[in-house]
Amino acid sequence: xxxxxxxAEVRRPGxxxxxxxxxxxYRFKDFYMHWMRxxxxxxxxxxxxxxxERDETTYAGQFRGRITITADSSTNSIFMGLDSLTSDxxxxxxxxxxxxxxxxxxxxxWGQGALVTVSS
Amino acid sequence: QSVLTQPPSVSAAPGQKVTISCxxxxxxxxxxxxxxxxxxxxxxxxxxxxxxxxRPSGIPARFSGSKSGTSATLAxxxxxxxxxxxxxxxxxxxxxxxxxxxxxxxxxxx
Numbered sequence: 765x766x767x768x769x770x771x772a773e774v775r776r777p778g779x780x781x782x783x784x785x786x787x788x789x790y791r792f793k794d795f796y797m798h799w800m801r802x803x804x805x806x807x808x809x810x811x812x813x814x815x816x817e818r819d820e821t822t823y824a825g826q827f828r829g830r831i832t833i834t835a836d837s838s839t840n841s842i843f844m845g846l847d848s849l850t851s852d853x854x855x856x857x858x859x860x861x862x863x864x865x866x867x868x869x870x871x872x873x874w875g876q877g878a879l880v881t882v883s884s
Numbered sequence: 885q886s887v888l889t890q891p892p893s894v895s896a897a898p899g900q901k902v903t904i905s906c907x908x909x910x911x912x913x914x915x916x917x918x919x920x921x922x923x924x925x926x927x928x929x930x931x932x933x934x935x936x937x938x939r940p941s942g943i944p945a946r947f948s949g950s951k952s953g954t955s956a957t958l959a960x961x962x963x964x965x966x967x968x969x970x971x972x973x974x975x976x977x978x979x980x981x982x983x984x985x986x987x988x989x990x991x992x993x994x
Contacts, residue, residue: 798983800983800985807886807972807985807986807987807988808921808929808972808974808985808988809985810974810982810983810984810985813983822981822982824980824982824983825980825982858928858929860929866934866935867976868916868917868919868975868976869917869919869931869934869935869974870919870921870931870974870983871921871929871931872931872934872940874928874929874930875928876928877927877928
């Protein structure tokens with residue numbers, strides 16, 4: 765199983781970032797994907813989860829309204845967009861893949877992480 | 885403030901045992917499974933324990949997990965210098981309908 769995450773991004777405050785994770789080694793219907801982030805020097809923060817087969821999502825309350833997680837079965841990829849960025853969104857963002865029967869853990873396989881820097 | 889509570893740091897000499905506690909509530913740990921992750925600086929977390937006490941393939945038996953009530957524990961026996969890392973517990977919170985993590989515990993090998 766491999767999880768290939770898109771690269772680092774720099775954004776201005778108030779803009780949107782969209783990042784991706786491409787999964788190989790799992791069929792689309794056989795995995796869920798979590799998204800987490802880690803601010804500099806801080807711990808892990810859970811952001812949301814997607815069931816790609818059913819296209820069902822659950823988001824953490826603090827992000828509801830400005831996060832969107834979508835799936836593209838043609839490329840076995842998951843996309844996470846975050847709107848209305850502020851400097852507090854500066855962090856390394858991770859995707860975590862789990863078997864679809866094991867949604868309560870956060871990553872058997874992880875993307876390499878992508879630094880998002882929000883600065884004017 | 886993290887929903888799950890971990891000590892910021894623990895330490896022990898090589899070959900010794902350390903335990904890391906993870907305290908939660910009935911909406912997370914008591915009624916949902918706990919997983920543990922190991923993270924080295926600059927790297928992605930790695931799954932160490934899932935479903936409270938199950939080790940994925942390739943994880944040494946030196947790492948073990950347990951759960952009782954609203955708390956969980958990760959134990960590392962035969963501590964090695966390569967175990968110096970930060971360890972996170974995680975669980976699902978049924979009230980928040982969200983994943984939750986502890987703040988992380990840095991393990992130092994003396």
